[in-house]
Amino acid sequence: MSTDNRIEIAIIGSGLIGTLLALGLLSIPNPTTDSNPTTLRMKVYEQSATTHELGAGIGFTTCARKCMTLMDARIAECVARVATHNGEAEDPDYCMRFVDGFRTYTGGDCWGTSKGGEGGGVDVRGIGGDRYPDRFEDNNNNRGGEDEGNGVHVSGKVYKLYAGPRGFEGCHRGQFLDEVMKLMPEGVVEYNKRVEGYEYLPSGRIQLRFSDGGRVECDLVLACDGIKSLIRTHLYPETKPQYTHQFAFRGLVPMSTAISKLGRYRALRQHMHCGPRAHVLHFPIAKQQLMNVVAFVQDPNDWTQSGMTAPARKSEVVDAFREWGPFVRAVIDLLPEELDKWAVFDTYDSPVPKYADGSVALVGDAAHASSPHHGAGAGMGVEDALALVTAIRRAREDVDRGVEVNGALEAAVRAYSRVRYERSQWLVRSSREVGWTYEWMDESIGADMDRAFADIKERSHRVWYFNVDAMVAEVERQYRWCLWN
Ligand SMILES: Cc1cc2nc3c(=O)[nH]c(=O)nc-3n(C[C@H](O)[C@H](O)[C@H](O)COP(=O)(O)OP(=O)(O)OC[C@H]3O[C@@H](n4cnc5c(N)ncnc54)[C@H](O)[C@@H]3O)c2cc1C
Structure with missing residues (x-):
């Protein structure tokens, strides 16, 4: 002392x-x-x-x-x-959403190829049902939103997880x-x-x-x-x-563009799109002016850059998600030509x-x-x-x-x-x-x-x-x- x-x-x-x-x-x-x-x-x-x-x-x-x-x-x-509130600024949505981003559902529990059907012909089963108690928060007024008509739809079940008051912002x-x-x-x-x-x-x-x-x-x-x-x-x-053999492409999209392609309900809400050896996350930031997109992919190689980030091109992401469902491909399509990719390291x-x-x-x-x-x-x-x-x-x-x-x-x-x-x-x-x-x-x-x-x-x-x-x-x-x- x-x-x-x-x-x-x-x-x-x-x-x-x-x-x-x-x-x-x-x-x-x-x-x-x-x-x-x-x-x-x-x-x-x-x-x-x-x-x-x-x-x-x-x-x-x-x-x-x-x-x-x-x-x-x-x-x-x-x-x-x-x-930035998840959802509408005046009507925040405290749920996180997890969906199958890879397969395209055509009804029931079956799923078909993800190819084709972009923007149309995709049957959205919506979020009805009572199997997941967390799917709805109390007084949820937005349950029909996933079916909103404009833009590309999310396919299959939407699993909603209530994250607590202002739980995801x-x-x-x-x-x-x-x-x-x-x-x-x-x-x-x-x-x-x-x-x-x-x-x-x-x-x-x-x-x-x-x-x-x-x-x-x-x-x-x-x-x-x-x-x-x-x-x-x-x-x-x-x-x-250690390098986890995974990196993330990260990009920001003007929200007005995202809304025009994805529909207002989906663009303004966080969604996590799951799939084989990759996943895509997007959520609103900057007071709903921007959509933050993070697309994770597995990487068999070592990370050889000196820093944790490196420049990337949109074509790399498009390529990585070529086989995915229409919604994910539509999100990727919104990304700017020049991006960053971030190496994921941890102490696991x-x-x-x-x-x-x-x-x-x-x-x-x-x-x-x-x-x-x-x-x-x-x-x-x-x-x-x-x-x-x-x-x-x-x-x-x-x-x-x-x-x-x-x-x-x-x-x-x-x-x-x-x-x-x-x-x-x-x-x-x-x-x-x-x-x-x-x-x-x-x-x-x-x-x-x-x-x-x-x-x-x-x-x-x-x-x-x-x-x-x-x-x-x-x-x-x-x-x-x-x-x-
Ligand atoms: C893609 C990605 C998304 C994430 N998303 C989330 C999220 O949504 N929510 C969440 O909670 N977390 C998230 N995280 C984790 C979060 O970013 C980190 O846990 C957090 O930033 C760590 O903060 P820190 O201050 O410990 O370290 P850092 O932010 O790395 O700060 C370390 C500081 O120390 C300085 N420094 C280093 N060495 C020296 C030295 N020898 N002398 C003096 N200064 C030094 C550096 O310059 C730096 O300013 C995310 C991480 C990543 C990679």
Whole structure:
């Protein structure tokens, strides 16, 4: 601790998680009664020249938004400001939709070739029936919409999964981060500061080394340095994110064009189109002005690019989905000629053994990078952030009461690791596995969409219906245990 009773915390990385964690820690109130209270001082060190996020869409789960509110209600308000309702702006639709994107249904349970029939001759069986209780939300007024006459129709059953109030809303990443950065006090984030390593000093404090030759001392390091985390490599050199042999084409389509081709109801609502060894997701972003399209394909090759993204051409996507049903081909046809493709990496094959070591903790993707198939990787990081804020708040109070600072901080990050490890590692595994379900690669489910939906629903509920209050209580309990053991 510095001589003026400050606990100095260094956050590495101002991606989504480093930024939200910093705001959460800044919201911990400092005591007003004590004459010389222990205070927290935060610094975020970011290697880039600015805080930036790619212009792609991201969705936050209901429990991620609750975690934001518990850290600082203004963060969740930022989501609300930039988020785009699924469905009509004045009549949001809280359901996610899963459909067979490959086969064309001609009635009953049978299916035929996907070739031909685009825009006409495709019998839509709609979403009637009562086999899937989640298919309708209460007071759902939109059930007939899938049959809306204009544009290409979705074929076969539409499996609707209620995602909770405002449970699925796309945000533009850059817009969200811009809003959030307005809450960040001047001077907290230091840019062009690439951390290259760290050492413990005899005092028990940590010295960070930067690529510009600079050094700083701190009491606690929270590594939010993403999937390629330098700190994770330093702690656990044998762990390395792996290419999942899957990449995603990503493109944005003007919503007016999407509506004219797909029909208003379908274009404005998130749909996940499942099929053999690939799947396509689309949802509205930018206040319904754009449709975000993500088309995942399996890749037998290694990823040889130095970065995680590479330019792609529309013809590659058209080729990959040539055999698919008319609706998916119509979505692909909307994509611009120039696209990006994103390699999907995760830590499925080499998980770290724990998230805390001494006074250093891994947070967000640095700890548990998952494939994006649950749309919850950042949400997990937000849950991590709340757990850390809870534990560090208790540690600060204890230091004020005379507990030794290193002991209190180490207990805080150990408690965080113990509480967060199982759930976040499960997400890494389940994201991969639910991706196999979408792509009919799970041998026990195959192309059976009824069974696929049951699997998707069970996994999604485990992501969404998480008891955040119980997590907070458990962090407090574990912190006490770690302090005395
Ligand atoms: C295609 C795709 C779609 C996704 N969709 C969703 C979704 O809908 N919902 C969801 O919840 N999640 C989603 N995710 C996951 C989500 O994007 C990540 O979990 C999240 O962005 C991770 O944030 P982070 O802050 O941990 O890491 P990052 O965003 O990678 O940030 C790391 C930061 O650390 C900095 N840094 C790295 N090394 C150093 C260093 N040595 N020194 C200083 N700074 C450093 C970097 O410059 C960067 O700013 C998706 C992921 C992908 C790939």
